[in-house]
Amino acid sequence: MARVSADERRQLLVEAAIRVMLRDGVAQATTRAIVAEADMQLGMFHYCFRSKGELLEQVVEAITAHSLERVEEIGRGGGTVRDTLRSTMRAYWDHVLAHPDEHQLTYELTQYALRRPGLEDVARRQYEFYLQTLTRLLDEAGAAFGQEFSVPTSVIARYLITVLDGLTLNWLILRDDGDPEAVLDQAADHVSGLVSTV
Known part of the structure; x- marks a missing residue:
């Protein structure tokens, strides 16, 4: 699998967050829901965002x-x-x-x-x-x-x-x-x- 940069991962997480929020609402957009949508592990969220x-x-x-x-x-x-x-x-x-x-x-x-x-x-x-x-x-x-x-x-x-x-x-x-x-x-x-x- 090709290596994905931190910037690309951030962008993927942002796009995943938008999809989750559009579908389920802002309150339901937990970090777990967002990383699941992005098909990433929870630790990646904390690596990409403070x-x-x-x-x-x-x-x-x-x-x-x-x-x-x-x-x-x-x-x-x-x-x-x-x-x-x-x-x-x-x-x-x-x-x-x-x-x-x-x-x-x-x-x-x-x-x-x-x-x-x-x-x-x-x-x-x-x-x-x-x-x-x-x-x-x-x-x-x-x-x-x-x-x-x-x-x-x-x-x-x-x-x-x-x-x-x-x-x-x-x-x-x-x-x-x-x-x-x-x-x-x-x-x-x-x-x-x-x-x-x-």
């Missing part, structure tokens, strides 16, 4: 990367600031529609982490990553089109996170396909109204 919290951080990073990967790519496209905002939000929304179970899991992970002493940073880092990513994309869009926003991009990013987060949770509960597009259009219109030519 704690379950470290694993959870990597799970959140992996799921977040899934949903933001296409957003990053779209965010560097052409058009206007509004077009860029709308296509970026559409890329995120397409991921929600294609992988609702992953998005539901992020909410479960967030609440789980907030309720466990010592794991609060897992949830905090998740939302800090969203904020940093969207702030950077807004800055890049403004620079690409020679425009600037009338309010700080970090404020706009937080606003968009609130809209997308609320819309996602609302859709996960109601599964109503009628309104999300209109909400995304409204948010893109609102934010694009905050730009001016430099």
